[in-house]
Amino acid sequence: MTLQLFGLLVEAALYTILISAISIVVGITIGMGVASARASSHRVLAWPARAYVSFFRGVPLLVQLLVIYNLLPAIGLNVPSEVAAVAGLSLCTSAYQAENLRGGFLSVPKGLLESADMLGLTPWQQLLRIRAPIAFRLTLPAVVNEAILILKASSLVSVVGVVELTKMAADLANSTYLPIQLYSAAGLLYFLINRVVAGLGAYAERRLSWGRR
Amino acid sequence: MNKRGFLALTLGLGLALATSVSAYAEDTLAKVKAAGVMKVGTETEFAPFDFIDAGKHVGLNVDLFDEIGKELGVKIEWVTLPWDGVLPGLEAKKFDVVAGPATITKARMEHYVFSAPIAEATVALMKRAGDKSIMKPEDIAGKTIGEAKATAQLTQTKAFGDKLPGGVKVKEYVGFNEAYADLAAGRVVAVGNSLPNIAFVAKQRPQTFAVVLPTFGVKTYFGYIGRKGADDASLMNAIDAALVKMKKDGRMATLQKKWFGVSFDTPDAVTTPNI
Structure with a gap:
């Protein structure tokens, strides 16, 4: 495999990183909102959050991508390929992140919230200053795990016309007849990217751990 | 899909994204000319029509559409999907026409309009x-x-x-x-x-x-694919006119020789395909 081919793979890998990074950040943000809505005692908040999670967790990502890309124009939303890809990845991962974070919300010690009540913190303050930070800290390993999963799942977005790492490897393999080398190189690149993500996760865990504070 | 899920999806997207609302019931050729860009959908794993060579999208389709673009006075923008996503994408108006090409068949002609044949497909x-x-x-x-x-x-x-x-x-x-x-x-x-x-x-x-x-099997031909309907008729007619003109002045044969090594004798239009 020539340096030129590898360069093209690296370029595609950067694109994979870009769309995955946006999706991971958007996904965690939406997931945080959905998880806190689900943990809420208000039924108006909890019920839609539950429906959201069951839908986006229950429908395969591939189907979600095709629906967003092909079905939405029927109702007047003709989203371009890149938007469809990021939207599909973000919505899907946010449902999983919401469930991860909900586990964290459930693990916040009751006593802390009672103390907060006694101190007169509003429910909003309690969410931002106590429940969310604790939930995030407790669920960080699961959140990073999901980030890695969605990064790998980004290989599906070629069905809506986005050329990312896997699709580039396939395209190049088809014209150069070097499938083994190209797919191995693509696999190696995914592995390296995920090593970095896992490393960042481990670093964040160390920084946020209780012992050091 | 259930109603609730669809609503959630729609709301979610509406909130999260800036979207372009496509105009309906508008002549596609007029729209293409106004934008100065014709969007062409295809797959890039169908050499020698469309493939990726050293990272670049090349093939007979690229060359032919460059010429069609010149005839129509518009630029060509490619949208590449896996083949089984290309025709759904055409119906969803993700692009104006499909390169492919596809074998001209009776079943497909019930749903789509084909351009003048660009090669034999037997x-x-x-x-x-x-x-x-x-x-x-x-x-x-x-x-x-x-x-x-x-x-x-x-x-x-x-x-x-x-x-x-x-x-x-x-x-x-x-x-x-x-x-x-x-x-x-x-x-x-x-x-x-x-x-x-x-x-x-x-x-x-x-x-x-x-x-x-x-x-x-029977003799068949490859053609480009467009949507049926009044809105798209003018665009498909313009593409046909460009292709027939290129056949007459020899540009088509030159490009066929470049990519296939031979040129084909194709009819100007296929009205009743053999399959």
Whole structure:
């Protein structure tokens, strides 16, 4: 495999990183909102959050991508390929992140919230200053795990016309007849990217751990 | 999809995204000319029509559409999808026309409009170079061959195989390249595809592949695909006019020679396809 081919793979890998990074950040943000809505005692908040999670967790990502890309124009939303890809990845991962974070919300010690009540913190303050930070800290390993999963799942977005790492490897393999080398190189690149993500996760865990504070 | 989920999806997208609302009931040619850009959908795993060479999208389609773009005075923008997503994308108005090309068939003509033919599409087999057990198409009787799914070539090869003693087993792949890879690996004995495609592949890799002649089945042609309906008629007519003009002044034949090694004698339009 020539340096030129590898360069093209690296370029595609950067694109994979870009769309995955946006999706991971958007996904965690939406997931945080959905998880806190689900943990809420208000039924108006909890019920839609539950429906959201069951839908986006229950429908395969591939189907979600095709629906967003092909079905939405029927109702007047003709989203371009890149938007469809990021939207599909973000919505899907946010449902999983919401469930991860909900586990964290459930693990916040009751006593802390009672103390907060006694101190007169509003429910909003309690969410931002106590429940969310604790939930995030407790669920960080699961959140990073999901980030890695969605990064790998980004290989599906070629069905809506986005050329990312896997699709580039396939395209190049088809014209150069070097499938083994190209797919191995693509696999190696995914592995390296995920090593970095896992490393960042481990670093964040160390920084946020209780012992050091 | 349930109503609740659809609502959530719609709301979620509406909130999260800035979207372009496409205008409906508007003449596609006028829209294309106003934008100065014609969007063309295709797959990039169908050499020599569309493929990626050293990271660049090249092929007969790219050259032909460059010329069509010149005739219409617009730029060409490519949208590449896997083949089974291309026609749904056309219906969803993701692009104005589909390159592909696709074999012109009766079933497809019920749903789509085809341009003037750009090449012959009659099917032949490709085998491993040096495989003496397959010297003519009938030799695949009782064996396993590879095909790409959702293609007219698949239908034709199946029909041909069914008539042979013992029939043939057909393995269906996402695309022809996967079928070629399994042919090289020995998992199938042959792949049936249109002659221009396999002739190109065999020419690229003479050590691995060889074409089995003659072609079989009925004579078919490749054309570009557009939407049916009044809005799109003007665009498809303009593309047809450009293609017929290129046929007359020899540009079409030059490009066919460049990509296939031969030029084809194609009719100006196919109104009743053979399949």
